[in-house]
Amino acid sequence: MSKDWNNNAPIYRQLKDRIVAMLLDGLLKPGDPLPSVRQIAADFQLNPITVSRAYQELADATLVEKRRGIGMYVTDGAREKLIVSERERFLQEEWPQMVERIRRLGMNTTELLSAANIGGAQ
Amino acid sequence: MSAVISAKGLTKRFGKTTAVDNISFDIPAGRIVGLIGPNGSGKTTALKAILGLTPFEGTLSVLGLDPRTQRDELMQQVCFIADVAILPRWLSVGNAVDFVTGVHPKFDRAKAERYLASTKLKPSLKVKEMSKGMVVQLHLALVMAIDAKLLVLDEPTLGLDILYRKQFYQHLLEEYFDENKTIVVTTHQVEEIEHILSDLMFIRDGKIVLSSTMDDVGIRFVEVMVSVEKAEAARALKPIDERQVFGKSVMLFDGVPRETLAALGEARTPGIADIFVATMKGTYA
8 A cells, every 4th residue: 555645535435435445346354354543543654533434434334344342343234235235336426527528539349348348257 | 731832922132133023832742743844934943942042032932931931840751853964073873872771861762762763773873974864864763762741843854865854753653642642743844744744834034824634635625627607707706816726726725615615616725835825825926
């Protein structure tokens, strides 16, 4: 993970997004422990409150759970839950912008599909 | 628990010069506070007052104690790393550990030795043989092994290379800091610590010109890149700073709602360094 942050969103949200990406990519699997708040704070040079807030949001979305006294663990089915919510978000937020741009550039589906195939997508 | 540090009307004069001018603030426990200001703005003087190293006017309570009259009790619970972190040149690492074991009731010798074992600081190494970074490492080893409630850092990483600077804050967060402890730090390297801080204080000419949590800083300050045709409308909202980039104006606003500004151009949260430069304009003029 790169340690650079951008100025467009609060750091806790960027940290949360990175963990979400790791869950989607299968780098974090159900039952895997998250590093301690202290460890993340030290490694990324963040205030521990920032890290706790990111963890809390993941817990609120039931993607991770707190096991008393030992820390945070990825829940069963976290990836499936994420895929549902991320697909929804893609369709609501990202796709309309892409469609708008495709229209503006006057591109058709044949062109786009062949470009996607060259790019390695199935 | 009440504030760890509570200052009311804190003032320090040197002859005709007022170094700290009637400042008031409260710092609760579990915070990491950055005290940021230009050279000569009164940072070090304020810290010295907090540590009982200088007389002052006004009221100041540190961990419920008066630094002027209860300094001995205070020093059991407070640690300090100064920008002029001087240790006697003949002192060895082993001597330093023995000394602090002898004088400080809260010193955890095993913890200090554990930490030192992870560095190149062998017990026989003398201060005169150490690099600047190693001297700070030794200080940190001694300080982190004391279970102090308050840690005051005055330019702790001044003159250190980037590796030592990173390692310094990393160890501090890993080995020392928790929600019952409080850190007050001054530094000119604001970019390096901005995500570590929970609170920010700007000091200028002995006065506090900004005192805010980092969360509020993110809400209050917005930077917008405004195109020429919208520049007048944007200026009417009184930006605290304006600079030109690629023919557009980059304006910094304090306290204007983000939604209002988003209509004028791309809005983003500025870094502490940007806010600092805008706030301190004309300091040396």
